[in-house]
Amino acid sequence: MNPVELNTGVAHSARIYDHLLGGKDNFAADRDAATHITKGWPHLAISMRANRSYMARQARFIAAELGIRQFLDIGAGLPTSPNLHEVVQSVAPESRVVYVDNDPIVLSHARALLTSSPQGQTAYLDANLRDPQAIISSAQFLETFDLSRPVALSLIAILQFVVDEAEAYEIIDRLMAPLPSGSVLAISTVTADSAPEEVNAGVAAYVAKGIDEIARDRAAVRKLFRGFELIDPGVVLVHRWRPDEAARALPDEHVHMYGGVARKL
Numbered sequence: 264m265n266p267v268e269l270n271t272g273v274a275h276s277a278r279i280y281d282h283l284l285g286g287k288d289n290f291a292a293d294r295d296a297a298t299h300i301t302k303g304w305p306h307l308a309i310s311m312r313a314n315r316s317y318m319a320r321q322a323r324f325i326a327a328e329l330g331i332r333q334f335l336d337i338g339a340g341l342p343t344s345p346n347l348h349e350v351v352q353s354v355a356p357e358s359r360v361v362y363v364d365n366d367p368i369v370l371s372h373a374r375a376l377l378t379s380s381p382q383g384q385t386a387y388l389d390a391n392l393r394d395p396q397a398i399i400s401s402a403q404f405l406e407t408f409d410l411s412r413p414v415a416l417s418l419i420a421i422l423q424f425v426v427d428e429a430e431a432y433e434i435i436d437r438l439m440a441p442l443p444s445g446s447v448l449a450i451s452t453v454t455a456d457s458a459p460e461e462v463n464a465g466v467a468a469y470v471a472k473g474i475d476e477i478a479r480d481r482a483a484v485r486k487l488f489r490g491f492e493l494i495d496p497g498v499v500l501v502h503r504w505r506p507d508e509a510a511r512a513l514p515d516e517h518v519h520m521y522g523g524v525a526r527k528l
């Protein structure tokens with residue numbers, strides 16, 4: 264693997280997230296930022312765990328109920344158990360996954376994401392969500408996927424970093440354009456609806472640390488799916504999306520992400 268350029272003196276969202284989930288792939292600047300952010304946003308770690316559990320539930324649903332076998336996961340994050348390919352390959356071992364992230368630390372751990380079942384395939388692409396053309400013209404995308412069959416695009420806990428709505432719409436449209444009908448779009452992103460004071464303070468703390476972030480209300484998250492057909496239950500707080508028992512036990516005020524899955528007709 265090529266040496267990666269890593270500025271460990273500046274906080275990065277992937278490593279803040281890793282620290283809050285109890286991981287070890289983070290540095291002092293990330294831990295300081297996490298301490299600063301969680302002062303005003305004390306339930307952030309609970310919300311992130313609820314999001315991670317949503318990621319697994321929606322991926323399992325897409326594989327088991329919709330029969331999709333190809334997954335493009337942008338903003339994959341550091342390896343955390345279970346990873347998306349483990350979830351979908353436990354349903355269908357032949358599933359193929361392309362992980363995309365632009366954090367060098369995630370790149371340096373990509374090997375842990377590339378442990379495919381023998382029947383399936385995983386690939387890793389170091390690319391920026393904000394350059395969708397680079398993603399859909401990459402060898403990883405073109406060689407891993409059969410574009411005559413549906414693909415699930417996962418944008419899980421990443422669109423809060425794209426603060427401009429027009430840019431967010433364009434990114435989604437560009438990424439969904441080459442995917443055939445029957446493909447799906449799965450999103451989760453930050454909201455302040457369930458805890459306005461706490462989340463707004465937390466988002467301001469991210470911005471103060473140099474990480475642009477936006478909290479969207481339900482209507483704004485629904486609009487991210489414009490042009491696609493939302494699958495039941497639509498856009499809801501992530502712990503309310505086809506919940507398991509643990510998710511059902513969480514109070515709304517502790518969960519600050521909306522999630523939804525939609526189909527391209």
Ligand SMILES: C[S@@+](CC[C@H](N)C(=O)[O-])C[C@H]1O[C@@H](n2cnc3c(N)ncnc32)[C@H](O)[C@@H]1O
Pocket residue numbers: 276277280314315318337338339340341363364365366369390391392393419420421424
């Ligand atoms: C909060 S984490 C979410 C990780 C995972 N999707 C999950 O939900 O558990 C956000 C991830 O998006 C990545 N990310 C942020 N902005 C990005 C961009 N413009 N292009 C690619 N990845 C990005 C970060 O490096 C980080 O790994």
